[in-house]
Amino acid sequence: MTLHDPGQEASLVPFPAGPVIDRATIEGWARWRLTRRDFKPAPVISLGEYKKMSPRQRYLHDLHRIATHSNLPIQETPMSAAVDDAMRRLIQSNAVKRTERTRPGLMVNGGGFQGKTETVCETAAEFEDHWLELNNYLNPDAVPGTRDLIAPVAYVQTPVTAKPVSTCQAILDFFGEDYKNMNLPTLTRTVRRALKEHATRVLILDDITRLKMHREADQDVLDFIRDLMNITVVVLVGVGISKSGLLREGRQDTRTGEWVFPPVKDKSKSPNDEAVTQTERRFKLVNLDPFSYDTPQNIAAWVSHLGGIESQLRLFNAHDQPLTNGTMPEYLYRRTGGVVGLLGCLIEEACMAAIDSGQERLDFELLEDVGIHPGKIPGLNAEAGEVPAVPEQPAKSKSPRKKRGRNTVFDDRGGASAATS
Incomplete structure (x- = not known):
């Protein structure tokens, strides 16, 4: 089967790519309610399996991974x-x-x-x-x-x-x-x-x-x-x-x-x-308060929340506990003040950077290069307090991070693709 087969392409992107649902209408609310758990995260595969894919398959899998990190499930706290x-x-x-x-x-x-x-x-x-x-x-x-x-x-x-x-x-x-x-x-x-x-x-x-x-x-x-x-x-x-x-x-x-x-x-x-x-x-x-980090019970709840996010990450070089190992929980708390929305923004941007650079893991150096900018999200009224204060970001790394080269999968080279699945 050739890669440009439309049926195969549809099966490679099993996640919604349409507009954001407006819940402020009776039809929109019903659609959101019925589909709110339909998103399927990217499958867990090894780096070896990823390398065996064709360039286009890798591109689509990367897109699915990005969508997974952008749609982390809401966890109960x-x-x-x-x-x-x-x-x-x-x-x-x-x-x-x-x-x-x-x-x-x-x-x-x-x-x-x-x-x-x-x-x-x-x-x-x-x-x-x-x-x-x-x-x-x-x-x-x-x-x-x-x-x-x-x-x-x-x-x-x-x-x-x-x-x-x-x-x-x-x-x-x-x-x-x-x-x-x-x-x-x-x-x-x-x-x-x-x-x-x-x-x-x-x-x-x-x-x-x-x-x-x-x-x-x-x-x-x-x-x-x-x-x-x-x-x-x-x-x-x-x-x-x-x-x-x-x-x-x-x-x-x-x-x-x-x-x-x-x-x-x-x-x-x-x-x-x-x-x-x-x-x-x-x-x-x-x-509905943010997480605290002042008692063993509160710290354990924060770490448990981070553990739930870990299970959704799709990075090839990440170890088993990229968010809960060592001093990472304390670092993430300092960056976000225990606010779950800010944590989601940070993890989403950091995973994007990890994939884009080819590093495929989260570490302190990469996280320090990632800012949190909730004020850029449209529809928020700053005067009503809807844009939270972001804790001061640690100093960024002075050494520039090498980025992966531009993806050329969709460039027209004048001939039909010979890649097969």
Whole structure:
């Protein structure tokens, strides 16, 4: 079989190469939920097997290795497990309520790049998987004259400049609702109707700290969000929630740890045109912190996390413990501050450099030549704290690292390839 056979080429790249899925739409969320575990890492082969490949096969395998390092699986950490437990219990206990009584909400707080969004989305997706199966993939609340489409979870990103109108529109965008020429009262009624008709049990509002409580419009948005708590469980995700002003009006219940907020007394201050209930709104605040390195237990958890990443590396000259041997765990902690997102950025870039240079292993010298630049990732709002501070990078190596020559596999030399598999 010749190498240019299309069937063989397709089999050599068994990983998705399409656009990033937008979870902020009902179709995108469903697609992400159903495919979130479909990625297949590059196969583990020896250097000898790699050298026996044709140039094009090696190129495709290298591409698959790069994709593997760029899509490291989300690992459970002690911190994310605590968030998962709190969110799972809250959703399950409130999903079966049959009356429009106020449901407690959840605020997930943490720094940038600490995995808040992925943790929350994974917990919500797990719930939706089981909930749909339980209800035979039908809307349990469907009544004649309403839609049959069910959306147990709605994931919405808070607009950068959040106002009641733009927040309503963002929620309606998820459901694909037409809101052209709607005024605010109509928008709020449409949001409430969409949540009910789609049997939505969980509404996730990500990047909630884009709300600035010194702005009157943003205060109205928070009032509106609280008014939705008698329909669905509201999960707010953000950076530095405790210092953002979102909790300014509330008081913390010393017995339960929940934050209690007074109802909106003046109806004119709320965009919700329906009667405001007299039930106080409650949010539980949970933190997703970075790893610590101050006790034997915390160090062991960090090393265990690094060990999980080790099993996904596809470098030919790496020894059995490239990330957990010797002083490497301490070095990686100093570089990343225990932030899992920064660790992922560092490992991804370092593996790319190891493959590109032909070194095929991670060591201190190579890692010192690799910077961490989360600010270059699009869609982050630095003013809302979504770009984390990166620990100071050690001095880079003075000796330049020799790079592998340019790959010429796809150069046209004027003749047909004679390479075979």
